[in-house]
Amino acid sequence: MSGGNGVQRHRPDFAAIAGWINLGSSVLDLGCGDGTLLRYLKETRQTRGYGVEIDDTSILKCVKNGVNVVQSDLERGLSGFEDNSFDYVVLSQTIQAMKNSETIIREMLRVGREGIVTFPNFGYWKNRVAVVKGRMPVSDNLPYEWYDTPNVHLCAIADFERFCEERGIRILERKVLTNGKPVVTLPNLLGALAVYHFGNGRQKK
Amino acid sequence: MGGSSTDLDSVIGTSPDGRSVGIVTPRSAHFDEPLTLKGGAIIEGYDLAYETYGTLNAERSNAVLICHALNASHHVAGWYAQDPKSVGWWDNMIGPGKPVDTNRFFVVGVNNLGGCHGSTGPCSIDAKTGRRWGSRFPVVTVEDWVAAQARLASMLGIERFAAVMGGSLGAMQALQWTMSFPDKLRHSIVIACAPNLSAQNIAFNEVARQAIVTDPDFHGGDYYEHGVKPQRGLRVARMVGHITYLSDDEMANKFGRQLKNGKLSYSFDSEFQIESYLRYQADKFSDYFDANTYLRITKALDYFDPALEYGGNLASALARARAAFLVVSFTTDWRFSPERSREIVKAVLDNRGQVTYAEIDAPHGHDAFLLDDERYHHLVAAYFDRIAAEVKA
Numbered sequence: 001m002s003g004g005n006g007v008q009r010h011r012p013d014f015a016a017i018a019g020w021i022n023l024g025s026s027v028l029d030l031g032c033g034d035g036t037l038l039r040y041l042k043e044t045r046q047t048r049g050y051g052v053e054i055d056d057t058s059i060l061k062c063v064k065n066g067v068n069v070v071q072s073d074l075e076r077g078l079s080g081f082e083d084n085s086f087d088y089v090v091l092s093q094t095i096q097a098m099k100n101s102e103t104i105i106r107e108m109l110r111v112g113r114e115g116i117v118t119f120p121n122f123g124y125w126k127n128r129v130a131v132v133k134g135r136m137p138v139s140d141n142l143p144y145e146w147y148d149t150p151n152v153h154l155c156a157i158a159d160f161e162r163f164c165e166e167r168g169i170r171i172l173e174r175k176v177l178t179n180g181k182p183v184v185t186l187p188n189l190l191g192a193l194a195v196y197h198f199g200n201g202r203q204k205k
Numbered sequence: 206m207g208g209s210s211t212d213l214d215s216v217i218g219t220s221p222d223g224r225s226v227g228i229v230t231p232r233s234a235h236f237d238e239p240l241t242l243k244g245g246a247i248i249e250g251y252d253l254a255y256e257t258y259g260t261l262n263a264e265r266s267n268a269v270l271i272c273h274a275l276n277a278s279h280h281v282a283g284w285y286a287q288d289p290k291s292v293g294w295w296d297n298m299i300g301p302g303k304p305v306d307t308n309r310f311f312v313v314g315v316n317n318l319g320g321c322h323g324s325t326g327p328c329s330i331d332a333k334t335g336r337r338w339g340s341r342f343p344v345v346t347v348e349d350w351v352a353a354q355a356r357l358a359s360m361l362g363i364e365r366f367a368a369v370m371g372g373s374l375g376a377m378q379a380l381q382w383t384m385s386f387p388d389k390l391r392h393s394i395v396i397a398c399a400p401n402l403s404a405q406n407i408a409f410n411e412v413a414r415q416a417i418v419t420d421p422d423f424h425g426g427d428y429y430e431h432g433v434k435p436q437r438g439l440r441v442a443r444m445v446g447h448i449t450y451l452s453d454d455e456m457a458n459k460f461g462r463q464l465k466n467g468k469l470s471y472s473f474d475s476e477f478q479i480e481s482y483l484r485y486q487a488d489k490f491s492d493y494f495d496a497n498t499y500l501r502i503t504k505a506l507d508y509f510d511p512a513l514e515y516g517g518n519l520a521s522a523l524a525r526a527r528a529a530f531l532v533v534s535f536t537t538d539w540r541f542s543p544e545r546s547r548e549i550v551k552a553v554l555d556n557r558g559q560v561t562y563a564e565i566d567a568p569h570g571h572d573a574f575l576l577d578d579e580r581y582h583h584l585v586a587a588y589f590d591r592i593a594a595e596v597k598a
Binding site: 026048056059060062063072080081 | 560
């Protein structure tokens with residue numbers, strides 16, 4: 001897909017993102033789906049900005065949602081956007097479906113001051129149980145069968161943090177959620193959904 | 206480049222449907238105030254032919270201007286009482302319940318200066334001399350057209366358009382509006398456009414013009430006085446243009462290598478269906494279109510380049526724009542490819558402007574903007590819903 005977001009967006013995901021976004025700031029939402037998040041941010045945080053989306057149906061829904069959207073394939077990068085042109089670049093439940101996950105994270109930090117990424121945590125215990133039982137997990141956060149999934153790069157919280165550490169990406173904040181509720185203990189085991197806020201510069205030890 | 210042939214024909218061949226604006230009557234507006242053109246010439250007074258559909262609301266907030274493409278006119282929707290086949294060239298887009306809904310919007314179609322459908326142009330009579338303008342009619346630009354359209358708007362009591370909309374050359378006018386009169390439109394609908402012509406585009410235009418000016422019946426542009434028309438040149442010009450409006454795939458699907466008479470004759474008669482189609486279209490076009498107008502319109506296309514005065518920086522040119530943009534391109538349009546539309550989108554983004562961009566996967570090439578395509582029409586309809594909510598139309 002590289003954009004189209006088949007996953008039903010959940011409010012907790014949105015609220016976590018909105019909580020990090022300053023009033024009146026500019027937001028670029030990559031793989032914005034039907035534009036619900038942008039509309040929500042516009043209403044709750046008075047943000048301005050655009051969505052980027054590849055899917056025709058989603059583009060139409062964005063227009064109906066009254067948000068600005070640019071039809072584009074994220075796999076081709078963000079060449080239509082200048083350096084540092086947004087306060088935040090959001091990639092909500094899309095990174096796991098991208099072929100060039102690393103490139104897009106770099107592009108997010110080129111185009112925006114800060115990035116926000118959300119993804120289903122593959123380390124969540126229910127996913128682990130499915131794998132132990134010898135099956136690919138299918139759940140609310142991973143609602144696809146193996147043969148029709150857009151997800152090509154699933155990762156666990158531990159993987160993502162290691163990825164950021166190795167690439168000098170500074171994690172500013174993290175929220176881990178299960179059924180919309182925050183998870184504090186053993187997040188990589190008990191968290192179904194990960195929400196990260198990051199910026200440039202090595203993580204402080 | 207624009208409003209062309211295949212599409213015009215398919216539209217014209219259709220009988221008016223229940224969602225048509227119905228019978229319409231063209232009108233004419235006269236302007237006495239001289240207009241100084243970009244090229245330096247001054248037109249002392251002029252007429253613009255126009256049509257309107259729908260009703261201007263009390264707030265005068267629901268007006269939509271439709272700018273025409275190359276060979277089109279002010280006759281955008283509906284049909285003429287004396288000729289039910291004379292359906293407007295964008296009738297599938299404009300009308301009651303259509304994407305540009307005339308139940309909500311007051312739609313204005315206008316024939317540009319230099320045109321041959323009722324506005325002052327090379328084939329009209331110059332009051333000063335009592336003769337047709339002919340070769341003396343000046344070169345006109347997109348900026349000039351927009352300036353003239355703004356005067357028509359004032360005359361109609363429209364201070365600010367809800368939207369200015371066009372495809373191809375019409376889209377260039379919609380784009381120019383945002384720079385010439387940033388406060389006089391809320392939305393600019395830019396379909397199948399480019400911020401300027403490529404060398405290849407200009408080359409095609411030059412072939413078309415050369416075909417016309419080298420026709421023995423051209424007489425330096427004053428053919429009216431000789432009682433002839435450079436029809437052969439106009440035919441060739443039309444054929445060249447027409448080829449560029451269609452995609453290779455579309456032509457292959459429609460004609461392939463089908464033969465006209467079932468077998469080859471090894472002669473220079475038209476043997477393939479595509480040849481006879483082009484000849485037919487060219488004949489029709491050369492009957493109703495004026496060669497001098499064609500020359501001037503292709504020149505206006507060549508000259509259009511808002512970034513020129515800004516060292517080639519389109520974002521700088523668009524910095525003064527205030528409108529929100531809807532930019533639409535078609536994947537198989539090789540004359541004005543999606544990449545060219547992306548240049549416009551990027552320039553708006555660089556200015557932090559409001560823009561929505563859609564790339565419609567349609568097989569028809571440049572002409573797609575005139576055809577019925579569900580995704581395209583739904584998108585435009587949804588965007589106009591947004592405009593309607595904004596202007597309380």
